[in-house]
Amino acid sequence: MEEVSKTLSVQGSLQKQKDKDSYSKALVPTSSEMRRMGMNSEVEFMEKYNPSMQFLFCNGNNYHRCFGIDIPSIRRISDSFGTGVINAWLKIQISNLNEYCGCDKKMDMFQIEEIANVIQANYYYLKPTEIMAFLFSFKSGAYGEFYGSID
Numbered sequence: 553m554e555e556v557s558k559t560l561s562v563q564g565s566l567q568k569q570k571d572k573d574s575y576s577k578a579l580v581p582t583s584s585e586m587r588r589m590g591m592n593s594e595v596e597f598m599e600k601y602n603p604s605m606q607f608l609f610c611n612g613n614n615y616h617r618c619f620g621i622d623i624p625s626i627r628r629i630s631d632s633f634g635t636g637v638i639n640a641w642l643k644i645q646i647s648n649l650n651e652y653c654g655c656d657k658k659m660d661m662f663q664i665e666e667i668a669n670v671i672q673a674n675y676y677y678l679k680p681t682e683i684m685a686f687l688f689s690f691k692s693g694a695y696g697e698f699y700g701s702i703d
Contacts, residue, residue, distance in 0.1 A: 591623075594633045598641060601680045603648035609681050610688035618685035626683070627676035635672070641680070642668035649687050 591597045609618050630638040646664045659667075671683070689695065 591629070594637045597629065597633065597637065597680075598644075601641065601684065603645055603684075603687075606684045606688040606691075610685045615685065618679075618681040621679065621681050623679050623681065625677050625679055626672065629680070630672070630676075638672055639668050642671055642683070645683065645687055649690060652691055 591600070608614065609621075624632070626638045626642075643664050646659070646667050650659045650664065671678075675683075
């Protein structure tokens with residue numbers, strides 16, 4: 553009886569792992585999904601969602617588009633192109649904000665890297681355009697004025 557119990561336990565564990573692997577694979581966009589969303593490569597992603605596009609995606613009547621656009625989350629893009637791509641993209645976005653703010657005390661590269669890591673770890677479910685909308689709103693003064701530094 554104990555042998556049967558161990559066998560069933562092992563089989564159950566193997567099935568759970570198989571289900572988990574299938575679920576994980578389903579979360580990674582296929583190359584055809586990425587192409588459908590206008591992202592054939594890491595370079596195209598970086599170009600299409602660079603900081604200069606914040607205005608086009610996020611201004612006035614287009615603001616809602618940042619949230620309704622059919623693109624994957626930063627986690628799914630990371631799974632498809634690699635974590636380095638999203639990390640680099642986030643650092644570019646944050647560096648742009650850092651330069652824009654006009655504050656006396658700028659963030660250094662360590663701080664920018666840490667913020668990128670925190671966003672990637674804690675807000676993995678956001679779309680790139682949602683992050684761009686936040687940064688655009690930040691620049692627009694929606695969260696108050698800058699007083700010497702961004703922190």
